[in-house]
Amino acid sequence: MTTDTGDAPLIEAHGLTKKFGSFTAVDGIDVSVRRGEAFGFLGPNGAGKSSTMRMIASVSPPTGGTLRILGMDPRTDGPKIRARLGVVPQLDTLDGELSVRENLVIYARYFGLSRKVANARADELLEFAQLTERANSVVEPLSGGMKRRLTIARGLVNEPEILLLDEPTTGLDPQARHVLWDRLFRLKRSGVTLVITTHYMDEAEQLCDRLVVMDGGRIAAEGSPRELIERYSTREVLELRFDDEDHAPYAEKAEGLADRVEVLPDRLLLYTDDGEKALAGIQKRGMNPLSSLVRRASLEDVFLHLTGRRLID
Numbered sequence: 001m002t003t004d005t006g007d008a009p010l011i012e013a014h015g016l017t018k019k020f021g022s023f024t025a026v027d028g029i030d031v032s033v034r035r036g037e038a039f040g041f042l043g044p045n046g047a048g049k050s051s052t053m054r055m056i057a058s059v060s061p062p063t064g065g066t067l068r069i070l071g072m073d074p075r076t077d078g079p080k081i082r083a084r085l086g087v088v089p090q091l092d093t094l095d096g097e098l099s100v101r102e103n104l105v106i107y108a109r110y111f112g113l114s115r116k117v118a119n120a121r122a123d124e125l126l127e128f129a130q131l132t133e134r135a136n137s138v139v140e141p142l143s144g145g146m147k148r149r150l151t152i153a154r155g156l157v158n159e160p161e162i163l164l165l166d167e168p169t170t171g172l173d174p175q176a177r178h179v180l181w182d183r184l185f186r187l188k189r190s191g192v193t194l195v196i197t198t199h200y201m202d203e204a205e206q207l208c209d210r211l212v213v214m215d216g217g218r219i220a221a222e223g224s225p226r227e228l229i230e231r232y233s234t235r236e237v238l239e240l241r242f243d244d245e246d247h248a249p250y251a252e253k254a255e256g257l258a259d260r261v262e263v264l265p266d267r268l269l270l271y272t273d274d275g276e277k278a279l280a281g282i283q284k285r286g287m288n289p290l291s292s293l294v295r296r297a298s299l300e301d302v303f304l305h306l307t308g309r310r311l312i313d
């Protein structure tokens, strides 16, 4: 077989494009994912993340560019690639009338595992997903977090080298998200390469070793979360809210107190390495904000700087 990738990237795309009619959803992106890393696509709704993911999952053919996955071409080797991938789609596609265990066993049987092996694999995955005690429960009434963990477990049935996760924690409460992140850390430690799409900057910061910021089908920047923040933001951000509809005049008055000032509909952001000093400057100039907050810069700030928009509007 010519599928041994050695040190070569597990996923490599050049000029990857997806058009739907005359509309370009993914516009010539270059991506390279290495073995063992957690790689992210961060961008708002409609950025082209799911379209990219579906091409990587080898279920949607590219309309331009080249794509190689595990050293193979999805146009000709789709089934071979899919056998070595795990996919966690954006919406759960579990069978709600079956039990947790049955969902896993049936899926394992699709992959051709014998009943005995499928059962053993289901036991292992139930434990991994912390669902052993719910093994015989019907899926439908389970919490959103449990269903997500089961969907991830199902994606691992064929012991994939790469697990693709499309918006893994959308709609989950904070506690359920943390449980899920913990499971994903474990997977990564065990050597599975993770590819994640998200529009949550905290998720990207928590999980991804490297990521691309996507907007309008293009890649706006690439790097580790830390590198991106260092490259595109100051260390700190001073957030100010004033008792006024229009924050723009305050931006003018704050001129010179920070490296960069952004005006949002409900607040002013001052980008500076010393937020407290900037706040003192604001007060010295006679401005009295309703509230002020000095925080560490995040990927949200990177996105705002690169696109002039917020990730979640």
Ligand SMILES: Nc1ncnc2c1ncn2[C@@H]1O[C@H](COP(=O)(O)OP(=O)(O)OP(=O)(O)O)[C@@H](O)[C@H]1O
Pocket: 020, 023, 024, 025, 043, 044, 045, 046, 047, 048, 049, 050, 051, 052, 167
């Ligand atoms: N099958 C399709 N036919 C036509 N347009 C499509 C199709 N699939 C996606 N699109 C369009 O392509 C663009 C990118 O969609 P995509 O789902 O890839 O974005 P996304 O970043 O994953 O956002 P979301 O999180 O909302 O899924 C959107 O404008 C979407 O409407």
